[in-house]
Amino acid sequence: MQAFHAITQWLQSQSPLELTGVVTGLLCVYLAAINNIWNWPFAIISTGIYIFIFAQEALYADALQNIYLFAINIYGWYYWSRQPANAPKVPVVRITHKQVVFLLLIAALATPVLGFTLVSLTKVLHYQPAAYPYLDSFCTVVSLTAQVFMARKVLENWLIWIFVDVIYVGIYLAKGLEPTAIMFGIYAVLALVGYIDWRKDYRKQLI
Incomplete structure (x- = not known):
């Protein structure tokens, strides 16, 4: 009972906007895992929320990444809606x-360029200084690359996601974004499940 009370108090102390981003983010990943088209609208809501949250927390590379993902999710919803149910499965x-x-x-090349750009632009525009500009940029660059590998059904994309998600957990804890850190911890677990599932599919293809 005390644990439930403590969790309730903790939830009440968190930002409703961030909690909405977490819930919709987890829903979109779950629905994507079961191949449900409704993952896309939840992804659009979650990325839209996190554009604002990350910009507010001076995690500008993350905000830019979510702008990109927001657009990709709109395209994904459109693309999935046009695919026949019996379309052939892409091999792993x-x-x-x-x-x-x-x-x-x-x-190695894009991280320092993006990090330096964030530092320079925030000074010129008199914005809040970028938080962890080079680490944030590194995670963004690697995440976008992992997204490409996922689209191409490369098995190891999941291992890259686990690596990045663990780093993100540390960043968000340091920024006080505890619900978001928990979400990325769950993402890391889901990425491990994804890797195991895709590896099974890959081995079946070899038979």
Whole structure:
């Protein structure tokens, strides 16, 4: 009973907007996992909320990432709605050496450029200084690359997501965004489940 009371008090102390972003974010991931088209409207709501939250917390790279995801989710909803129910399933593939090199190069080159840009622009525009500009930029660059690998059904995309999600948990805890940190912790667990599930599909393809 005390634990329930403590959880209730903790929830009441959190931002309703952030909690809405967390609930819709978890719903969109769950619905995507069961291949339900309604994952897209929940994703649109969640990313729209987090554009505002991350901008407010000076996590500008995260805000930019969510602007991109917001647009992609609108496209995804449109694209899924046009696909026939009996469309063939895209096979799972393993990551290639070229893709690993691409990931490392894009992270090494784009991270400092994005981080420096965020630091410079916030000074010029007199915005709140970017929080963790280079770490935030690194996570954004790697996340967007993982998104491409996921779209191409690369098995190891899930391992990249686990890596990034764990870093995000630390960032959001440091910023006091506890519900968001919990959400990304759950994302990491879901990514592990996704990896195990996709690995089973990959092994079935080899038979």
